Amino acid sequence: AQSVTQLDSQVPVFEEAPVELRCNYSSSVSVYLFWYVQYPNQGLQLLLKYLSGSTLVKGINGFEAEFNKSQTSFHLRKPSVHISDTAEYFCAVSNFGNEKLTFGTGTRLTIIP
Amino acid sequence: GAGVSQSPSNKVTEKGKDVELRCDPISGHTALYWYRQSLGQGLEFLIYFQGNSAPDKSGLPSDRFSAERTGGSVSTLTIQRTQQEDSAVYLCASSLGVTETQYFGPGTRLLVL
Numbered sequence: 001a002q003s004v005t006q007l008d009s010q011v012p013v014f015e016e017a018p019v020e021l022r023c024n025y026s027s028s029v030s031v032y033l034f035w036y037v038q039y040p041n042q043g044l045q046l047l048l049k050y051l052s053g054s055t056l057v058k059g060i061n062g063f064e065a066e067f068n069k070s071q072t073s074f075h076l077r078k079p080s081v082h083i084s085d086t087a088e089y090f091c092a093v094s095n096f097g098n099e100k101l102t103f104g105t106g107t108r109l110t111i112i113p
Numbered sequence: 114g115a116g117v118s119q120s121p122s123n124k125v126t127e128k129g130k131d132v133e134l135r136c137d138p139i140s141g142h143t144a145l146y147w148y149r150q151s152l153g154q155g156l157e158f159l160i161y162f163q164g165n166s167a168p169d170k171s172g173l174p175s176d177r178f179s180a181e182r183t184g185g186s187v188s189t190l191t192i193q194r195t196q197q198e199d200s201a202v203y204l205c206a207s208s209l210g211v212t213e214t215q216y217f218g219p220g221t222r223l224l225v226l
Contacts, residue, residue: 032212044204044217051212090156099208100146100169101215103156 002027004091006104013081014112021076021107023065023091033074034092034101035065044090050074061085086111115139117218119205125224126195134190134221138207145188146208146215147180151201159203162188163210195225 005024013019025031035047048059055067065076074091088108092101118137126132138145147159158172162182173179177195182188192199202222206215 036217043219044206046214046216049214092156096212099144099163099212100158100161100172101148101156102158103148105155 002029002031002093002095002102004093004102004104006091006107008107009105010108010110012110012112015083016080018079019077019081019085019109021089021091021109023074023076023104025072025074025091025093027072027093027095029095031093031095033065033067034094035059035063035074035076036090036092036103037087038090038106039087047076047089081109081111083111083113085109117205117207117216119203119218119221121221122219123222123224125226127226128197129194131191131193132195132223134192134203134223136188136190136205136207136218138186138188138205139216140186141209142207142216143185143210144208144213144215145182146206147188147190148204148206149201150204150220153198154201156204159190192223195223197225199223200225 003026033050036044037047048057050057050067058064063078088106090106091104120135143164145162150156160180161169177193180190202220204220205218208215
């Protein structure tokens with residue numbers, strides 16, 4: 001079985017400040033890792049994904065994440081946030097042969113002007 | 114092109130009634146997923162269709178839940194004898210296949226009174 005932990009349910013950040021949203025996973029097999037974003041009253045949208053290769057993954061809207069196998073982490077970062085980044089962010093995991101996504105509980109990012 | 118569409122967008126029903134939720138995936142996508150997003154359980158997998166293979170039903174919470182996918186395209190999720198704990202947003206996603214990005218629809222918000 002696999003699981004995802006997002007320890008921070010809410011993260012307030014001042015505009016133009018950097019942010020890191022934490023994600024840790026547990027799995028007995030090799031994983032694929034994803035970050036999805038859900039803007040207010042909208043559906044889920046893929047920010048970025050890690051399948052293999054370079055452990056630093058760049059996504060849309062200036063976000064990036066780093067896969068750390070030894071720490072079983074896939075933290076999401078942005079060097080400078082904007083008001084438009086206000087949303088809920090979900091980390092998810094799947095693996096080959098088990099393509100359904102297992103999601104974390106989400107982190108609500110609030111940008112303070 | 115058109116994204117994943119779901120209907121209805123909102124559904125209010127009385128406890129004990131049956132409901133049907135519809136998902137139209139992106140044309141050409143062979144994989145289709147149903148997830149549920151609720152306050153108590155977060156985002157959880159329900160069922161997965163891949164091509165002509167038998168669906169993965171491992172996430173269905175009870176035998177009151179069923180789903181079918183006709184002609185490899187449209188899918189219907191049916192909940193029989195609805196209970197108040199079934200109230201949630203039901204999300205559909207589709208993808209081109211294994212390791213491909215899952216694209217989510219806007220969801221159907223179900224309220225069971």
